[in-house]
Amino acid sequence: MIKKFYLVLIALIMLTTAACSSTSSNEEKASDVEVVSEVEGTVRVSLAGWQLESGIDPITGIENVGLEEFIKKEFEPRYPNIKLELYQVPWENAQAKQTAMLKSGDVDVLYTGGAFASQWQQQGLLKGLDELIANDSTFDPSIYLEGVWENSYSTKSFDKSVHFGIPAVLGRRIIIYDKKLFDEWGVDYLSENPTPEEVLEKAKAMTGKNPKTGEQNFGIWWDGKALNASTFVALSHAFGATGGEGTLNDLKNIKWNLNSPEVVEILEWLEAASKYAPPGILNTQGNENFGLEKNNIAIHLDANGASTMGEVMANGDTKLLDRFESTLNLGPNGEGWVAVDPFVMAKDAKNVEASWEVLKFLTGPITQKHNYDNFKFTPTLADASFVAKEDKYMKTSMEIAQVSKSTLLDEANPFFGSEIVPAINGFISKAHNGKAPDIQSYLDDLQKRAEKWSSNQ
Amino acid sequence: MNGNVTDKNSRRSKKVADWILTGVLLIGSLVMIIPFIWMVLTSFDWAARLKIPFPPRFWPEEFSFKTYQMAFTNIPMLKYMINSIIVSVGVIVVSLLSAVFSGYAISKLKFKGANIVLLLALSTMMIPFEMTMIPQYLMFAKIKLLDTYWSFFLPALNYAFGTFLAKSFIDQLPGSLREAAIIDGANEFTVFVKVYLPLCIPILATMIILQFLAVWNDLLWPLLALKTPDKYTIQLGLAMFSYNKDLPLPSVIMAATTVSLTPVIVLYLFLQRYIVESIALSGVKQ
Helix, strand or coil: CHHHHHHHHHHHHHHHHHHHCCCCCCCCCCCCCCCCCCCCEEEEEEEECCCCCCEECCCCCCEECCHHHHHHHHHCCCCCCEEEEEEEECCCCHHHHHHHHHHCCCCCEEECCHHHHHHHHHCCCECCCHHHHHCCCCCCHHHECHHHHHHCCCCECCCCCCECEEEEEECCCEEEEEHHHHHHHCCCCCCCCCCHHHHHHHHHHCCEECCCCCCEEEEEECCCCCCCCHHHHHHHHHHCCCCEECCCCCHHHCEECCCCHHHHHHHHHHHHHHHHCCHHHHHCCCCCCCCCCCCCEEEEEEECCHHHHHHHHHHCCCHHHHHEEEECCCCCCCCCCCCEEEEEEECCCCCHHHHHHHHHHHHCHHHHHHHHHHHCCECCECCCCCCCCCCHHHHHHHHHHHHCCCCCCCCCCHHHHHHHHHHHHHHHHHHHCCCCCCHHHHHHHHHHHHHHHHHCC | CHHHHHHHHHHHHHHHHHHHHHHHHHHHHHHHHHHHHHHHHHCCEHHHCCCCCCCCCCCCCCECCHHHHHHHHHCCHHHHHHHHHHHHHHHHHHHHHHHHHHHHHHHHHCCCCHHHHHHHHHHHHHCCHHHHHHHHHHHHHHCCCCCCCHHHHCHHHCCHHHHHHHHHHHHHCCCHHHHHHHHCCCCHHHHHHHHHHHHCHHHHHHHHHHHHHHHHHCCHHHHHHCCCHHHCCHHHHHHHHHCCCCCCCHHHHHHHHHHHHHHHHHHHHHHHHHHHHHHHHHCCCC
């Protein structure tokens, strides 16, 4: 027993010693920058998911610089009188935590998910930024991608009258295809802006035993249980399905159109495509080799290219980059689902002036470059010249963001998140198992539920 | 002769029953332990850092310690573990003291309304934490104890299940011990501390394990109550690995989880003897 006690004691001492030793390189010299603002104050910033400590990039395995070190080097010299208090919040339950912080007045500036921000704006927890933007000649909204700045519910209110968020990070959802598999099957590459019919036809042609390798190939992959049904949204652009008429600021009077011929076409497409996909799509699985040497999937919808870029950056081998080509999304101009994560300001921010300076800095080009260089976050800037030349996936996703518009089929729409997404995912699951329900009746039921929901608002 | 045959048959039946029981227990153990083994093996699979392979594989495709390196460099794992130990120890001390004091009082002092007190305490267990967390959060915000470890220690004063366990355990201990001590001139506190508390070690060990597991694995309340990263517990640290919501980093999370489980296993190894004892003793009648 005493031996065991000593063993644990030694282990604890070792833990304590290790925990108290510092491995960060905080003593690095600050960059040679000029003071931007003399504004004074303390600003409390809540960051969903950002990495504060310097560490290792999960994709490339290369060392990266965390936010704390970056702030020391780039923020503090520019804003010597602003003290930042950084609260790191895990994505898991970020909404609950950040809502509690907002309600109790414990935070001034937040980085969060677009849908969360949109809900807080509706609940009156966020500060409208229009006045601050108008009174600040140093702030130029045109530096952001126009499609995101003007159209996203993650930064603008439902009636588009209030700007409450500044876009900081884009979600990447592009089409990527494997040229090697296309060559082996003798199929023409996808066009730059493929239609759903083209994708389906080529996916069908490449499902089965690969004529060269004899391996099982699948024509297509998409996330069959995506929380924002991103493929469904891209298809809605392609088939011209708006989901209804009206606006999200008047939920009661939305004229739903969920059982229209256009939505029927989308479900028919999903039913057909599910035959060419691996079983893993029902569980966000089966694509772990996509973008890598051992890939067996021809077309990946709503991909991000992270695996390929990771290999390229880690090994400097650009062969994979040539092999995996990207295209715009399925909409007529390449539109698709574009996730936007913004920075927002609490309605009860203690020091608005200082908070605004912080918000500008954390969404500005310097921070976006830092996030791209270290964490491969997709920038929201119109001119993101710091994006590496070979990073074609990032460029494609920014092109999509430039043209995409929010519709009623958006995660900001409460009925979309709570009812439409599960219905679509449920349909994909049934279709993939060969038990697709009658589409028109399925959508008629969804339409009825939507109408009832609106009347209860 | 017949008796010998019956004995032989009965021995054979017992042997078969033992084999079946062993087989069932073996299968049960495998079912329980395979996910654990899979977790440890996956934690060495660098190739699975971005996605879990489908179908899942046991053996790492690209064996590496990088996942562990990543776990220890991307977030201050050790600091979070120390924080968790501080929180766990504090909660255990407060909750155990509260549980044995109240358990003893209800069991041996026989005051008026003792059963009502016990029922009231137990009824608090019926309300899920999700219902009370926001009022609790607002209360701690009001008294300015959020982002301090007091927000963990103070709620531990109400450890109703512990009170129930302690009361049930102390019920088994003879009341004559108390009477004898009082006749010898001991006051109530001395009776409790010197006579009954040493006998309560097995149930205390059980409560330590239960509370340690609960506090060590808790994510929801630390997520709400703490905001300074320096004070985060290990579960918050683990949750932090999905810092990019599109990158779940499974093998890195497995590595961090494997490390985070070490204290739980060590504690269990230390206290398992007492737990068995407490269960055995609870079944012995006076």
